[in-house]
Amino acid sequence: MSTTDHRELESAIPEHLRKPGLCPFRSSAEPPPYPTYVARFSKDINQVVMCYLGIQLRPEGNRKALKAAAISVEELVSLASGPLYVDQAKGVDGDEYETHIFALFWDSVMAYQHWCASDLVQGWWESNQREEDGVGYFKEVFMPKIDFFETHYATPEFQSLGNLADAMSGEIKEHAYWGAMRHRIPAAQYDSLASVGLPSVVSKHDNAKRKLVVPHDYMCLIRSGQNWENADQTEIALYQKVILPSLVQGMGYLSEQGLEIGCYSNRFVTLLCEDGYIARQSYGLSYWSGLDALEKWASSHQTHLKIFAAAQEYMSKLGSEARLTTYHEVAVMAADEQYFEYINCHPSTGLLQLA
Structure with missing residues (x-):
């Protein structure tokens, strides 16, 4: 028997968030076939903030205005009260609009609100110029409590939200089986996480150029x-041949037809380096009617099963030599832990397509 059969495994749920008698566990005596990890957050963190601040430009739009908007956002996020971690990404949506997204992360709601309420940030966001410069803006904010989200990493390296964490776990046991995602969310020990209601779109202060989306409980x-x-060039070529086609197909399905399975919005974007050049990183960002809809797509829809099969083929060829790393972060939130505002955006932007 190999030494990996005896490796120590941790629960994805930290000890201080476990509920006696309720904490999920693997029913199989077999260990997962490969290691994965989760971020460990300070016990002092009760809630985090993920703010996706975006700017968009129509195909024939003024690129100088787009660049000026991006520079303004960069200045605002660099304020002392700004986010603890930032990444930037670009993509082109289904309407051919170029989209530049700033992902901003705080470890407390109060810190985020302090930044939003600052004269510079509030003045810039509320300025009439946002409605008149030919650029679209959106702010999609998620504030999940610590026991209502999970992180999952193929390697013990911080990504995205994980950059707010104190440490990385050891190898975890809740993975490599359908349902593991739910089992990594601490609240799932005592809550069904069933979504309630439907979102609606309204104008802000009767201003047709500013739209708010009123969310419902337990959106995901x-x-x-x-x-x-x-990765070296040989592995990159394998990634582009084996995984990328099915990934692009799956992301395209969610973006164009996702509503039929409960996916309210999906974007697939490429991260930017600090110097503005394209990085060898990408991510899909999806908003769902609830965790159950996401689980159903992941476990049974042909588009995700193709992605899963491609990843298995990729790992079977490279095994421990693979340098590709993957991750995901999943959160479920009450209605008052979400905020969506769109300024001058086209009707298919984000949750506006629900109107």
Whole structure:
């Protein structure tokens, strides 16, 4: 028997969030076939903030205005009260609009609110110029409590939200079986996480250029990322041949037809380096009617099963030599832990397509 059969496994749920008699566990005596990890957050963190601040430009739009908007956002996020971690990404949506997204992360709601309420940030966001410069803006904010989200990493390296954590776990046991995602969410020990209601779109202060989306309880977010920065050219070629086609197909389905299975919005974007050049990283960002809809797609829909099969083929060829790393972060939130505002955006942007 190999030494990996005796490796120590941790629960994805940290000890201080476990509920006696309720904490999920693997029913199989067999260990997972490969290691994965989760981020360990300080016990002092009760809630986190993920703010996706985006700007978009129509195909024939003024690129100088887009660049000026991006520079303004960069200045705002660099304020002392700004986010603890930031990444930037670009993509082109189904309407051919270029989209530049700033993903901003805080470890407390109060810190985020302090930044939003600052004269510079509030003045810039509320300015009439946002409605008149030919650029679209959106702010999609998620504030899940610590026991209502989970992280999952193929390697013990911080990504995205994980950059707020204190440490990385050892190898975990809740993975490599359908349902593991739910089992990594601490609240699932005592809550069904069933979504309630439907979202609606309204105008802000009767201003047709500013739209708010009123969310419902237990909407679900997933950010699923791919990082091939450390891969050599041979592995990159394999990634582009084996995984990328099915990934692009799956992301395209969610973006164009996802509503029929409960996916309210999906974007597939490429991360940017600090110097603005394209990085060897990407992520899909999806908003769902609830965790159950996401689980059903992941476990049974042909588009995700193709992605899963491609990943298995990829790993079977490279095994421990693979340098591609993947991750995802999933959160479920009450209605008052979400905020969506869109300024001058086209009707299919984010949750506006629900109107």
